[in-house]
Amino acid sequence: MKPKLDTLELEADCACGAASIAVKGPIYGMFLCCCPDCQLMTGSGHASVAIADSDNVRLTGKLSEFSRLAASGATFTRHFCANCGTTLLGGTSRRTDAALLPVGLFRDQSWFAPNQVIFHRSHQKWDILPDIPKYETYREGL
Amino acid sequence: MSTKTGHCHCGAVHFEVTGEPLRMAQCHCNACRRITGTGHNVQAFFKKSDVIIHGVTSTHDSVSDKGNTRIRHFCSVCGSRMFSENTAAPDAIGIAVGEFDDSSWFKPQVILYNADRPAWDPIDPSVDVHEFM
Numbered sequence: 001m002k003p004k005l006d007t008l009e010l011e012a013d014c015a016c017g018a019a020s021i022a023v024k025g026p027i028y029g030m031f032l033c034c035c036p037d038c039q040l041m042t043g044s045g046h047a048s049v050a051i052a053d054s055d056n057v058r059l060t061g062k063l064s065e066f067s068r069l070a071a072s073g074a075t076f077t078r079h080f081c082a083n084c085g086t087t088l089l090g091g092t093s094r095r096t097d098a099a100l101l102p103v104g105l106f107r108d109q110s111w112f113a114p115n116q117v118i119f120h121r122s123h124q125k126w127d128i129l130p131d132i133p134k135y136e137t138y139r140e141g142l
Numbered sequence: 143m144s145t146k147t148g149h150c151h152c153g154a155v156h157f158e159v160t161g162e163p164l165r166m167a168q169c170h171c172n173a174c175r176r177i178t179g180t181g182h183n184v185q186a187f188f189k190k191s192d193v194i195i196h197g198v199t200s201t202h203d204s205v206s207d208k209g210n211t212r213i214r215h216f217c218s219v220c221g222s223r224m225f226s227e228n229t230a231a232p233d234a235i236g237i238a239v240g241e242f243d244d245s246s247w248f249k250p251q252v253i254l255y256n257a258d259r260p261a262w263d264p265i266d267p268s269v270d271v272h273e274f275m
């Protein structure tokens with residue numbers, strides 16, 4: 001892990017400014033996910049995700065949440081601004097200490113270096129991915 | 143003429159499209175990265191009269207760099223990215239490609255705001271690239 005990820009401090013507002021997130025490092029996982037759920041949530045070919053400690057995340061504003069059963073058997077919950085729909089944070093019941101950050105939310109993304117693609121089995125051929133290891137489904141330990 | 147179908151994550155909003163896309167685009171601007179949470183937004187634009195939407199979306203308006211008003215639609219139940227409208231092209235509607243049941247027909251014709259593209263998000267070099275709009 002690069003030392004910078006241990007001391008990273010991130011802040012972002014949603015598109016309308018009614019909600020915000022502040023995160024402190026460490027970042028201990030970075031990946032892309034091509035699962036059908038991530039395609040639906042993002043409207044694009046994959047989600048870009050960084051994992052932080054949920055204790056290091058502060059949210060403000062009125063958020064809606066949506067939960068669904070993930071392919072891994074866990075319940076995945078996404079928190080989004082009720083006014084503009086911007087997703088601020090995701091979480092999984094399998095690891096309640098993990099905060100799943102939508103990387104595109106943050107203006108500075110230079111720190112992000114995904115090291116794997118998961119759920120590559122549902123990858124769309126029009127979606128260009130970096131040259132990193134690709135896995136057909138979920139990987140334990142994420 | 144083939145019909146394209148799609149829906150949001152929770153199914154409260156679904157849609158049908160007849161006809162072919164007017165334009166297919168990938169945008170890396172700050173606004174598109176923020177609302178998708180990833181490195182870019184991909185949309186296919188159709189004639190509004192070719193699109194039937196079932197269910198109710200919520201909208202959020204913003205002003206584009208050109209000074210036009212963009213109206214972005216999302217599902218208020220699940221937060222999925224759905225549609226966009228722009229006052230500069232009132233007869234067209236953009237649909238987030240990730241919402242289609244089958245998007246194998248999609249291929250971006252243009253890449254916008256390449257200047258804002260993160261290093262970790264590669265592009266197809268054969269596509270027409272614009273540094274800004």
Ligand SMILES: [Zn+2]
Pocket residue numbers: 014015016017018019081082083084085086
């Ligand atoms: Zn908002």
Ligand SMILES: [Zn+2]
Pocket residue numbers: 033034035036037038039047119
């Ligand atoms: Zn996924």
Ligand SMILES: [Zn+2]
Pocket residue numbers: 150151152153154155217218219220221222
């Ligand atoms: Zn929905």
Ligand SMILES: [Zn+2]
Pocket residue numbers: 169170171172173174175183255
């Ligand atoms: Zn954009």
